[in-house]
Amino acid sequence: MCEFVPFPRSCTRRGNPDLGRDAKRRGAFLGGTPSLAAKKGYDKFFNSWIPEPAGINAMWTKAIIHLDMDAFYPAVEVLDDPALRGRPVIVGGTSHRGVVASASYEARTFGVRSAMPIAEARRRCPEGVYLAPRMQRYSEISRQVFAIFERFTPLVEPLSIDEAFLDVTACVRLFGSPPEIAAQIKSCVREELNLTVSAGVASNKSVAKIASDLQKPDGLTVVEPGREREFLAPLPIERLWGAGPVTCRSLHLLGVQTIGDLVGLPVDLLIAKLGFQGEALHRLAQGIDEREVETAQEAKSIGNEETFTEDIRDTDTARRELLALAVKVAARLRHENARGRTICLKVKYADFRQITRSITINEPVDDSGVIYRECCGLIDKTDIGRVPVRLLGVSVSNLYSPEAPHQQSLFDEQGSERKTKRLNQAIDRIQDAFGNGAIKPATLLKKP
Numbered sequence: 075m076c077e078f079v080p081f082p083r084s085c086t087r088r089g090n091p092d093l094g095r096d097a098k099r100r101g102a103f104l105g106g107t108p109s110l111a112a113k114k115g116y117d118k119f120f121n122s123w124i125p126e127p128a129g130i131n132a133m134w135t136k137a138i139i140h141l142d143m144d145a146f147y148p149a150v151e152v153l154d155d156p157a158l159r160g161r162p163v164i165v166g167g168t169s170h171r172g173v174v175a176s177a178s179y180e181a182r183t184f185g186v187r188s189a190m191p192i193a194e195a196r197r198r199c200p201e202g203v204y205l206a207p208r209m210q211r212y213s214e215i216s217r218q219v220f221a222i223f224e225r226f227t228p229l230v231e232p233l234s235i236d237e238a239f240l241d242v243t244a245c246v247r248l249f250g251s252p253p254e255i256a257a258q259i260k261s262c263v264r265e266e267l268n269l270t271v272s273a274g275v276a277s278n279k280s281v282a283k284i285a286s287d288l289q290k291p292d293g294l295t296v297v298e299p300g301r302e303r304e305f306l307a308p309l310p311i312e313r314l315w316g317a318g319p320v321t322c323r324s325l326h327l328l329g330v331q332t333i334g335d336l337v338g339l340p341v342d343l344l345i346a347k348l349g350f351q352g353e354a355l356h357r358l359a360q361g362i363d364e365r366e367v368e369t370a371q372e373a374k375s376i377g378n379e380e381t382f383t384e385d386i387r388d389t390d391t392a393r394r395e396l397l398a399l400a401v402k403v404a405a406r407l408r409h410e411n412a413r414g415r416t417i418c419l420k421v422k423y424a425d426f427r428q429i430t431r432s433i434t435i436n437e438p439v440d441d442s443g444v445i446y447r448e449c450c451g452l453i454d455k456t457d458i459g460r461v462p463v464r465l466l467g468v469s470v471s472n473l474y475s476p477e478a479p480h481q482q483s484l485f486d487e488q489g490s491e492r493k494t495k496r497l498n499q500a501i502d503r504i505q506d507a508f509g510n511g512a513i514k515p516a517t518l519l520k521k522p
């Protein structure tokens with residue numbers, strides 16, 4: 075069932091038959107059964123939508139690889155219990171009200187899909203193997219997968235437990251062309267972990283992400299620089315990263331079926347119908363995306379901070395400043411069409427000591443009232459009011475765009491993970507309400 079997509083021609087050097095052979099050897103190796111798989115794969119590649127590969131002349135001024143593990147949860151289950159190989163494996167909530175978190179490719183042939191109610195999945199695939207998620211085990215394997223990614227570049231942006239962007243622009247001298255790097259990563263994951271990952275290689279994030287999904291499982295799809303627009307044009311608009319179901323419905327009403335149709339619309343019309351998102355989608359549809367790969371440490375957050383001309387010495391003044399910051403941050407969130415679950419308070423004291431305190435709430439917010447309230451709750455975890463403060467900052471991270479479905483809703487039924495998370499949040503809240511006030515004075519007694 076694992077479809078084999080070979081080493082693409084773009085990374086074989088014309089006039090250097092050795093490298094071409096090497097690529098074929100590696101392609102054959104990746105495919106498992108040498109010549110036949112390689113041949114089949116090559117035919118498939120040459121008949122695909124990318125007309126004439128630019129070969130060595132492809133100029134990768136920016137090279138992004140999107141990697142996405144194939145049916146990750148079921149694949150890990152098969153790994154731990156090889157007897158499951160080849161069987162339809164469905165991981166999800168096991169009660170009758172649960173939903174499918176992930177289905178193996180065998181299960182997908184029965185029409186089982188992620189986020190489908192388990193009851194529906196059982197109807198379509200009664201012989202399926204239904205398993206409850208084991209998130210801890212998946213995280214463990216995920217760490218090993220990411221460790222492989224990080225061997226090739228430090229610029230790894232995790233999108234989820236089994237998906238990441240890699241910026242390999244600066245790694246070409248070390249590891250070869252971007253498609254070669256993708257092929258190497260794929261073979262490392264296969265050899266070391268016995269799992270398959272699909273890769274999309276392109277000059278930007280959005281195109282790489284769309285590409286990785288096109289030839290799943292075990293795919294390697296390369297979109298050479300300058301070919302983004304022709305690659306995207308024939309694809310259905312639903313493939314455009316950032317166009318959620320609501321947006322797609324609006325676009326269908328405008329007669330848009332393919333990404334190319336969207337490019338054909340006047341941008342003014344899109345702005346009138348979809349607001350600022352219309353303009354962004356129009357650019358993405360043309361294969362233009364300037365977003366950088368952001369590592370986990372610099373994961374996106376929206377925040378504001380203020381350095382005061384005079385240190386703040388009392389809590390009331392600090393609260394007033396926090397309200398002003400919360401209003402600014404909330405406005406920016408709404409402007410970016412984002413909501414976040416983690417609210418972070420940053421404090422720099424007069425002695426330049428800097429701390430951050432944060433809280434993660436259940437529902438993503440873009441409302442200044444909630445952000446302000448949570449920040450006030452965090453004041454108790456700081457020395458505000460006891461130590462002069464020269465800077466305050468408020469930021470919101472763990473961002474969602476309202477159209478992106480919540481990952482966590484998949485586990486409404488099963489949920490020891492979620493229960494733990496909620497328990498932690500509850501503990502945080504109780505500490506906010508009762509704990510720290512009682513603890514802090516004792517600490518202060520020790521350090522008068």
Ligand SMILES: [Mg+2]
Binds near residue numbers: 142143145
């Ligand atoms: Mg995946």
